[in-house]
Amino acid sequence: MPAADLPLLIEAVRMAGHVATGFVGKSAKRWDKPDGAGPVTEADLAVNDLLHKVLRQARPDYGWLSEETEDSSIRLGHDRVFIVDPIDGTRSFTEGADTWAHAIAVAEFGQVTSAVVYLPMRDLLYTAARGKGAYLNGVPIQTSAVTDxxxxxxxxxxxxxxxxxxxxxxxxxxxxxxxxxxxxxxxxxxxxxxxxxxxxxxxxxxxxxxxxxxxxxxxxxxxxxxxxxxxxxxxxxxxxxxxxxxxxxxxxxxxxxx
Structure with a gap:
């Protein structure tokens, strides 16, 4: 299933990037979440709505956990769940910077099996499926060998x-x-x-x-x-x-x- 989910995540995250970049970071409507949980913008919610629609239509039997959706214990009854951050780095987004990202994962029985992280302003797409390696814009990547x-x-x-x-x-x-x-x-x-x-x-x-x-x-x-x-x-x-x-x-x- 990881290999089958990854193309869906890639398609969805590119759609998310198109939506998010349609907003101008500094002028996007923003407000603060309760209890000091940080800022949220209209772009966060628009991306969340898009991803929820696209991903849940494609995988209606998967649960849903997202920063911008009120959490529900219903997801705990699903073997597989989407775990989504519509815009990770909202403060960066509101400042007009380019270091914010979309992040989507599928977890199965507690372990992530497919994942994408996309920075649309930098054209960086990180992808991975369990047992298949990790890639940046389609090129294999590997962690550092530094020891000290x-x-x-x-x-x-x-x-x-x-x-x-x-x-x-x-x-x-x-x-x-x-x-x-x-x-x-x-x-x-x-x-x-x-x-x-x-x-x-x-x-x-x-x-x-x-x-x-x-x-x-x-x-x-x-x-x-x-x-x-x-x-x-x-x-x-x-x-x-x-x-x-x-x-x-x-x-x-x-x-x-x-």
């Missing part, structure tokens, strides 16, 4: 580098970098533009699911911050942080974390 922190560039927000986050009381010496979209960060790790990434905040499944498979199929490793495997379509769709990278850097990050 001194040679590594790690995608991480500033709070992650606080001394209390690390076992030794000091953040390892690596080159830090940042991108606003978690899905894009995982794509960048998968293509070895960066050696690893981590976020220690609770992370929503829709931010991570697609990128998680892409990293794994690119030969990398990904887990929560305690080293446990990631599972999706959980009753509470939040993960206990995320650590990803080439296998040795992933292991080194886990070992260094408090």
């Amino acid at each position: 922190f001194a040679d590594a560039t790690i995608l991480a927000a500033k709070p992650t580098m606080a001394a209390k986050m690390w076992r030794s009381g000091v953040c390892p010496v690596f080159k830090p970098a940042y991108r606003p979209s978690l899905a894009y960060r995982l794509g960048l790790v998968a293509q070895a533009q960066f050696d690893g990434m981590l976020t220690l905040r609770p992370s929503w499944e829709w931010d991570i699911a697609a990128g998680a498979l892409i990293v794994a199929e690119a030969g990398g490793a990904i887990s929560n911050q305690r080293g446990a495997s990631l599972r999706f379509n959980s009753a509470d769709p939040r993960l206990d942080g995320v650590v990803a990278g080439g296998g040795l850097i992933h292991a080194a990050l886990l070992d260094a974390l408090a």
